[in-house]
Amino acid sequence: MLIITRHLKLSVCQRDNFQYIKQLEKLELVGKQMTKHIANILTGCRIFGSILLLFFPVFSLDFYITYLLCGFSDMVDGTIARKTNSTSKFGSQLDTIADLIFVAASLFKLLPAIHIPGWLWIWGGVIAVIKISNIIWGYVSKKQFISLHTIMNKVTGLLLFLLPLTIPFWELNYIAIAVCSIATLSAIQEGVYIITDSGPT
Numbered sequence: 497m498l499i500i501t502r503h504l505k506l507s508v509c510q511r512d513n514f515q516y517i518k519q520l521e522k523l524e525l526v527g528k529q530m531t532k533h534i535a536n537i538l539t540g541c542r543i544f545g546s547i548l549l550l551f552f553p554v555f556s557l558d559f560y561i562t563y564l565l566c567g568f569s570d571m572v573d574g575t576i577a578r579k580t581n582s583t584s585k586f587g588s589q590l591d592t593i594a595d596l597i598f599v600a601a602s603l604f605k606l607l608p609a610i611h612i613p614g615w616l617w618i619w620g621g622v623i624a625v626i627k628i629s630n631i632i633w634g635y636v637s638k639k640q641f642i643s644l645h646t647i648m649n650k651v652t653g654l655l656l657f658l659l660p661l662t663i664p665f666w667e668l669n670y671i672a673i674a675v676c677s678i679a680t681l682s683a684i685q686e687g688v689y690i691i692t693d694s695g696p697t
Contacts, residue, residue, distance in 0.1 A: 535577035536587050542569040542594040546601040554609045555664055566598050567657050606660055610668060619676045626683040634690045644689055648682035655679075 545566040552559040573591060577583045634642030655675045662671055688694075 532582040538573040
């Protein structure tokens with residue numbers, strides 16, 4: 497009788513352990529599935545945050561917090577996708593769409609709130625022409641759209657992102673000169689890399 501009781505207890509214990517292991521395996525599988533989607537979820541949050549920007553007064557605390565969170569998601573979603581081996585064409589397209597919505601929403605709120613001198617519009621136009629020329633040349637020569645992730649391009653992107661945060665505290669003209677100078681050098685460097693088929697990709 498004692499042997500049978502011990503056997504029953506052992507069977508129950510083994511069954512409980514088996515069920516526990518199964519539950520752990522299910523949780524691990526769910527965790528892996530969620531990990532694969534974290535980057536896209538962050539990108540989706542940037543789209544949602546960009547829409548929220550439209551409802552906050554420009555330069556308000558709510559505007560700044562949302563703006564910073566959108567920028568943070570832009571910095572980490574690609575890194576997370578690569579670290580978790582979850583990069584995909586859909587994720588890349590979603591990231592591009594999120595960036596466009598974020599930029600459009602930011603400009604929609606910022607441009608009416610600041611005075612931009614004529615020379616700055618002209619300088620920005622020159623930079624835009626160089627960038628567009630780079631895209632066209634890259635497509636003509638390589639039959640594909642080329643986007644170079646140079647250090648200068650990354651620095652330019654960071655400065656452009658930080659620019660709205662400085663407007664209430666510093667004169668726009670001085671800040672714009674520094675940002676436009678770096679942006680111009682970045683665009684020229686990118687063009688040289690594309691023409692000479694060198695530099696990072």
